[in-house]
Amino acid sequence: MTLPPLPVIDALQASSARMADRHTPFIFDDWYVAAFSDEVSARLLARTLLGRGIVLFRSAEGKVVALEDRCPHRSMPLSVGALQDDHIVCAYHGMRFNSQGDCIHVPSQSNCPKSMGVRAYVTFERGPLVWIWMGAPESADLSLLPDQAWLTTEHWATSQGYMHLQASYVRLHENLLDLTHLSFLHAKSFGTPDYASAAYKTEIKPGHFVVMRDVLPTTLPPVWGESTGITGHGQAARIVRSAFLSPGCHEVSVSFYDCTLTEEERQIFRIRTAHLPTPETASSAHYFVVHGRDFAQTDTNMTQFMHQQLFVAFNEDVTGLAQQEAALARTPPNELYEFSVAADGPAVAMRRYLLTRARSKV
Amino acid sequence: MTLPPLPVIDALQASSARMADRHTPFIFDDWYVAAFSDEVSARLLARTLLGRGIVLFRSAEGKVVALEDRCPHRSMPLSVGALQDDHIVCAYHGMRFNSQGDCIHVPSQSNCPKSMGVRAYVTFERGPLVWIWMGAPESADLSLLPDQAWLTTEHWATSQGYMHLQASYVRLHENLLDLTHLSFLHAKSFGTPDYASAAYKTEIKPGHFVVMRDVLPTTLPPVWGESTGITGHGQAARIVRSAFLSPGCHEVSVSFYDCTLTEEERQIFRIRTAHLPTPETASSAHYFVVHGRDFAQTDTNMTQFMHQQLFVAFNEDVTGLAQQEAALARTPPNELYEFSVAADGPAVAMRRYLLTRARSKV
């Protein structure tokens, strides 16, 4: 093999040009996780979201405020200023902004310039997450927020973690919609060899991309085997549904049970993982994760064990995706092409959808 | 507040486009501090000034030589060569240059190529400072050198310091012409709350931008209270004149006295600070400072005390301006605008002047 024939390369490149990647503009009109709830307090928190500098804080009455992190006077980051009575006082010249972003005091004069202020973003806090609407406030649409009741019910025990991803959030979504990589990238953590070739079904509609994969009978890796007690060889069922819910959210739901028991006898153990990527720059993202289970909810040792095991695997993705993005970045554009295989169907559809969304600015 | 109305943003952006910032070309036809006198010796000193690599040394007879720091043969920095008898010998092939920048010896042949040489810059040493004229030597004009006799008289005790600024020199000039920031950026060092709202007068003429601010009665911060002995609450006068003298020089002059004494009784304590920014790159600068006082001239403990206290404050500027420049750099251009307030008048005029100078190349 030297190179695929030129017509093949042309076709592959034309196909890639219809899919989102790190060159694709951000999709502003949607919800993204800005922070975990417990990160937001009466201290100013600076974070770059979708390429915009944002400052976050919690008001005296507990509301999360998110403002553009740049004083409109001389561009000092507001996040290095002071928080006083729910107002941010700029560190440079003391300009004062209320939680709506309006400039309400200029120390060197008696009034403020007309219409001086910074952009305020709509936020919505639910359970462990602070969501932010990155588009115009008037278009903020709560019906677009992913439905994840399990995050706020006591029936599910959860743990959370943050990773910084040196890759486009698009590549993380792609990763999550094609779990055949579990057998390879996660061979030493939560993948098993039979995963890649297990039968699967997909659901593909605009904005709705799902892969369902029933791996059974199979052997569970320690993180699931030890926690569910289904430790026998080839004795388990692992029923997976992996769903893109929005540009800022992907949810993986898994059920485990013991195949050697009858339907009446068996207990079904369910886990869920909310993968919450928020673009930072074109080629980096904040990667928030909340993981939950509906069994042994009060067993804090199990929570710790599962959290530690899972984040080993999630960090394998973080490492791998950074290697992938670096290889993409160093390849001369005219020599870059991507072959897709059948299992890529949902991810390809998702990447096309993201590109369409980005271009339509909706 | 989401965003100012579009016509307001358009007007603000149009206004900013008439002011210098880090995108503005350097102004070559002027004097800048290249180094403190005591930095220049018989050792080659490399420094980037206005984007040009320069090598400096002191000749046997004590004159400061400044040459382009690039061998015209194969571009080796001359500063890594050797200094022999006031000649620089290139480290690579031994080409020899005299202090006028002429190539006077090529070891591999008997003569030098015609007109081979490097650019020599005009320098002028006065007191603790080595000034360099960055334009063509024939246009070097000593009448443009800021008049600062206090730097060379024994009546003033001085100390000096250097800081590297990760911001455009324009932003430092802006900072120095708007001292209302003392109440905020320097709240913990030499600012007091009443500073920002004190009455002020300005002088604005091309190349001449001055702010005069009489803060009285006021309470002096420790650096001035302890050094002058005027330590009572609300007992002091702080009379400030802050003047842009040239693209490379800003001078702050302050008088302190005790308001509770009559004009006959009171002693007037005077301090001056020469702020000497020399652009390095578009977004960094060398920041030389000389500070002086006309009292207790022989008290070296006081010199040390004041120097240490003052450089805490100057470093607050260095930190703040770097944060400002970084915020400017990461803001998408179409989302960038700056509101100005009344106190910005002199700085706005100065930034317009710098832009005009840069464009006219005069």
Place this chain on the structure above:
Amino acid sequence: MTLPPLPVIDALQASSARMADRHTPFIFDDWYVAAFSDEVSARLLARTLLGRGIVLFRSAEGKVVALEDRCPHRSMPLSVGALQDDHIVCAYHGMRFNSQGDCIHVPSQSNCPKSMGVRAYVTFERGPLVWIWMGAPESADLSLLPDQAWLTTEHWATSQGYMHLQASYVRLHENLLDLTHLSFLHAKSFGTPDYASAAYKTEIKPGHFVVMRDVLPTTLPPVWGESTGITGHGQAARIVRSAFLSPGCHEVSVSFYDCTLTEEERQIFRIRTAHLPTPETASSAHYFVVHGRDFAQTDTNMTQFMHQQLFVAFNEDVTGLAQQEAALARTPPNELYEFSVAADGPAVAMRRYLLTRARSKV
């Protein structure tokens, strides 16, 4: 000297524009050293050559395989994958590639996409070196491989080393074709003052650039004096031939003898150095060196002594060329010009040749 007259600068810049430098495209249709033989094993080795990511390994039967280091599926570097039975298994989704670069297995499906594969490069191993042909395999031409029999005969004792060069490979070739720098850049290692002004002859033909320099009588630096025993002052002959053999190879051959002896009495000591630069990026290169001698071949202490002494000198080049490239990079293009002197003749011709090769893509 301020600046050369404008017509001179124009002429110098026009001349430089006809010579290769870091802006010149790579020359793909030629042989370059990819690695030392002993670096290539059954472990995957990643290396960037001529701007391309390459993965190297040695097959079970001992052949060196060089493939494009990017999985054509989703661009994971193949070098972070696994080597199994002379196949690379991608770390991400387990795609398997044989040593011809063909994709031979996709775990998630029964067949591979048609014509899926990565580019395979032609390699040729000889003695201590693995050469790679960076152009199309069908044009690989072994007749272009430099003839260096001494590298594979027992009559020559050799040692080898690698340096990373932060400069264009063009500047290293230029350095090697103008040894007048030995008197300066290597004044403290293997240069002597008389080197720069010694008489020389040149051979200049397309692709063939040679400088011959007879330095005699001279005094040898320790690396040669101690190893040959010719330690007397002004007693030695140092007969040098320095030849550009290809874009990836320059060979220096030196003979030493004692001038105080007759032709019959004297022993001739010969050393050779293969300087093997392989471009990495536009402004960096892999710098492989093999050094050999035809005397005291079994004296390992002498091998160690010479190697240590020589690499001090080679590292002086690495340091100097990085300083040169940095000075070139920071000089505004309109202020950049290079004077050439007579001794630059072969290097100038070589740089013109490289530019012509790069433009003709041959």
